[in-house]
Structures are given as C-alpha cells and as structure tokens.
Amino acid sequence: MDTDRSTILDRDAILARVANESARFRATIPQLLAQYRGKWVVFRDGAVVSVHRDEETAYAEGLRLFGPAGGHVVAVVREPEPVLLSAAIAFGL
Amino acid sequence: MLIIPATVAPYPKEAALPGAARDRCQVPMMIDTGARFSLVADTVLAQLGVVSIGNTDVRTSLQSVELRPVCRIAVGIEGQDMYGDSHLKSVPLSVIASPPVTVAISRSIPLRHEGLLGLDFLQHFQFAYDGPAGEFRLSW
Secondary structure, eight states: OOGGGOOGGGHHHHHHHHHHHHHHHHHHHHHHHHHHTTOEEEEETTEEEEEESSHHHHHHHHHHHHOTTOOOEEEEOSOOOOEEOOHHHHTTO | OOEEEEEEEESSGGGSOTTOSOSOEEEEEEEOTTOSSOEEEHHHHHHHTOOOSEEEEEEOSSSOEEEEEEEEEEEEEEEEOTTSOEEEEEEEEEEEEEOOEEEEEETTEEEEESEEEOHHHHTTSEEEEETTTTEEEEEO
C-alpha cells in the first residue's frame, strides 16, 4: 500500500493494518517493559520507532514520520489491562 | 442523563485521510462522569476520515471484554461568555471507537447519542450541578 496516496477508500485496510500492528505491540510488551515502562512509543513493523514522555509528542511524531495512513501504533508501554468504560455500561444501566 | 452537542474533528486536520466526507461533525454526546475515557461512534470517525492509533481492551459488561480501536481527535463544546459571544473549547482526546448507542428512558423516548464524554474530557472544565434549579453547568 502506498501510504502517501492513501485516501478514505483505504480506511478499512489501514484499520486492519493498525490492528495487526497493535497485536504485535502487545505481544512484544514483556520485552519492552524493562527498557520502556511508562514511556509512550511509536511502534511499526514490529519494532519501536521512537520513545516519548507523553502521548501528545508520540502522536505528533508518528504523524510526522508516517502520515495519517502509516498504520503505526501510538501506545504506552505497560501491562495490558481492560478499560472499564463506564459503570453504567458495565452494569447495563 | 445529560446529552449535549459536541464538535468532533480530526486532530490535527492533516490526520484525516484525503476524501473524507466531513472535516468536522456536531454530534450528541452523553456526559458520563463514571467513564474514565470518552467514546465516539465509529460511523462518525469514518465520516471524518480518522484512523486508529492502536487498540485497547474494553470491559463492556461484567462478563465480556472487547478489543476496540483508539483514535485521537479534537472534541469540543460551545459556550457563551458574559457578552453572549460563543466560543468553542476543544481538547485533543484519544477516544475509543464504538458502535452508535441508543438509550431509551422509556419505550417511546429513545435518546440517541453518538458518544460519551468521560473524565478525560471533563477534567478540562468546571462541572457543576444545581439541584434545585435542575441545571448542569460546564464552564472554562
């Protein structure tokens, strides 16, 4: 996929690529924790591309490097934990 | 139950895929002080041409966990100053993409909203409830 020429028609393919990259990131977390715990990273092609102190700078860097169709992941390095959306949703209220 | 109009847009505008249907949307969103994170319907995100930056596990009930995309967008609400002039307060948020949700307060009164405004959004505002007046107030 030529990410420089991607358009809205490629959105589903890009989402799938991000989903795959996210799975690779989660699988790599145990190895990343020792060096990057608590840090925000840009992750693509199975590897950490850059490391940052906060989400905003990591996000900006990912966009600068790969553009909106880059298929990269911006995430914090920590053990995965399910997010409770809302007590109202969880309890069906 | 408090549903207010919010404006959502790509953040920054260059983050949108070319050819997106809209460059911003005004959508009804429910304020949920019990939600750590905000949600936006994926149909809205698709209109904006926004793609995800990862996935996260979301507990949707006591029994189930789902993997949902995370997208970074700008979410804002409009308010008036003391002179009556309108201002948009917009903040960047990493929101969870979700299917549209319809909440019914009775069979004949569905309240459709296209997202939740959680504490990640509300922390940028003063939020007050005047019980006797029956009013919520968001200010900044």
